[in-house]
Amino acid sequence: MEAIVRTYLDTVVIGASVAGETPRNTSQAWVKVTQIGTRVIGNADVDHFHAYHIQLDCYASEGGPAGQVEAFDLYQDVRAALVNLPGTTVAAHISTVRFTAALRLPDEAFEPPRQRYILDAHIYAGAYDGVPS
Amino acid sequence: MAFLPNPTFLKQLEVEDETVGALEEAAEVVAAGANELRHSFYREPGAVLVRNESSRVAANVYVVNTDPGGHMDEWGSVNNEAYAPLRTAVSNAGLEFQESPKQS
Numbered sequence: 001m002e003a004i005v006r007t008y009l010d011t012v013v014i015g016a017s018v019a020g021e022t023p024r025n026t027s028q029a030w031v032k033v034t035q036i037g038t039r040v041i042g043n044a045d046v047d048h049f050h051a052y053h054i055q056l057d058c059y060a061s062e063g064g065p066a067g068q069v070e071a072f073d074l075y076q077d078v079r080a081a082l083v084n085l086p087g088t089t090v091a092a093h094i095s096t097v098r099f100t101a102a103l104r105l106p107d108e109a110f111e112p113p114r115q116r117y118i119l120d121a122h123i124y125a126g127a128y129d130g131v132p133s
Numbered sequence: 134m135a136f137l138p139n140p141t142f143l144k145q146l147e148v149e150d151e152t153v154g155a156l157e158e159a160a161e162v163v164a165a166g167a168n169e170l171r172h173s174f175y176r177e178p179g180a181v182l183v184r185n186e187s188s189r190v191a192a193n194v195y196v197v198n199t200d201p202g203g204h205m206d207e208w209g210s211v212n213n214e215a216y217a218p219l220r221t222a223v224s225n226a227g228l229e230f231q232e233s234p235k236q237s
Contacts, residue, residue, distance in 0.1 A: 022211050026211070034214065036215065036217045036221065037217075037220075037224055039224060053220070053224065055208070055209070057208075057215075099232075100230050100231055100232050101230075101232040105204065105208055107211055108205075108210065109205075110211060114211070120232070
C-alpha cells in the first residue's frame with residue numbers, strides 16, 4: 001500500500017517529492033509515506049479486505065513561519081488527494097479513506113526544527129494483484 | 134402513564150465504577166503493549182502509564198507516554214522511523230484509534 005500511495009501522490013501532488021524515506025536533498029518540500037500497520041477486516045480467515053494504517057509526513061523546505069505555511073499547504077493537498085483516492089484507478093480496490101489524526105509536529109532533529117504536518121490515514125482496500133508493500 | 138427516558142442515562146452509566154473499571158482494564162492492555170513496543174532515546178526513559186482522572190461527571194482514562202523522546206518514537210523524525218508504539222498498541226488490543234472521540 002505504501003507503494004500505491006506513493007505512486008498516486010506523486011502524480012497528483014505538485015511541488016513536492018513523495019518518498020518512503022527521507023530524501024537526500026531536504027531543501028525541497030517532501031512527503032514521507034510510512035505504513036504503520038495493517039489489519040484484516042471481517043473474517044480473519046479470509047485474507048481479502050484490509051485496513052492499512054499509513055502515516056504521511058508533510059515536510060516543508062524550511063523552518064519558521066514560512067515553512068509552516070508551506071507544510072500546511074502540502075498537508076492540505078495530500079489530504080484532498082487522499083479523499084479522492086477511492087474510485088481512482090490504482091493497483092488496489094480502495095473503498096474508504098479515513099483520517100484519525102492530523103497534527104503539526106516540527107521535526108526537532110533539524111536545526112532549526114523543520115516544519116511538518118502529520119496526517120494519519122486508514123485506507124480500506126480489497127485484495128489486488130501484485131505484492132502488497 | 135407515559136414512559137419518560139432518563140436524558141442523562143448515558144452520562145450516569147459512563148461514570149459508573151464498572152464502566153470506568155472496564156476503561157482502565159482496556160487502558161492497561163494498551164499500556165502494556167506500548168511498553169513492549171516503545172524505544173528510549175534518552176538516558177532516563179519514562180514509561181507508558183495509565184492515568185485515571187475520572188470524576189463524578191466524566192470518565193477520563195488516559196494512556197500516557199512519559200518518555201521525553203516519546204513524540205519521536207511515536208511520530209518519527211528525520212533520524213528514526215515512526216515506531217508508533219501507542220497507536221500500534223491500540224490496534225493490537227483490538228481497539229480503534231480515534232483522534233477526537235465524540236463526547237456524548
